[in-house]
Amino acid sequence: MVSELERAMESLIKVFHTYSGKEGDKYKLSKAEMKSLLQGELGCFLSASKDPNVVDQIMRDLDDNKDGEVDFQEFVVLVASLTVACNEFFVEQLKKQ
Template identity: 75%
Template sequence: MGWGEVRSRVGPITQRVPPAVGAMASQLEGAMETLINVFHHYSGKEGDKYKLSKKELKELLQSELGCFLETQKDTGAVEKIMQDLDENGDGEVDFQEYVVLVAALTVACNTFFWENA
């Protein structure tokens, strides 16, 4: 199943579902909350508060994935990432596009670590 198929099945999430009062979050729920919080920490500093501008994306990548970017010898890596993620061509990265990046990096890391273990 490809990302496009997954995205079409899940569709946009139109409302927030708060965790049950007093319930402890699972590791996965905590990870999802972190992904959401990281995105919104960087989004909306300029322009649309629900999207990352190129500058905001660069700041997120440098702060949150600095080690990954350091290994990239291509000085245009952020520009290429932005072009690859910006599926709708609006010059910004929305939450769904951001999740695609995180998922792709997670798959790559999983492959690397499990094949080299």
């Protein structure tokens, strides 16, 4: 039987590969692929920013090896960072109650 955490890991992998490889390297996200992923999967986070350069900034922040693309390991950093921020927000909300 597959655990909830294993399903979550599988989902992350599937989401990444749904968007990667439409251009260039099929195991990395180009800027256009990253933008498509952000719009399709994290639209609320993206629309909250009024900065038109938000995708460029995210790419710069994630592209650790500076190859102009985001690989799976770099992508997981984004997911982990957003998850930590969401957890901190929910913990603060619970403390206020």
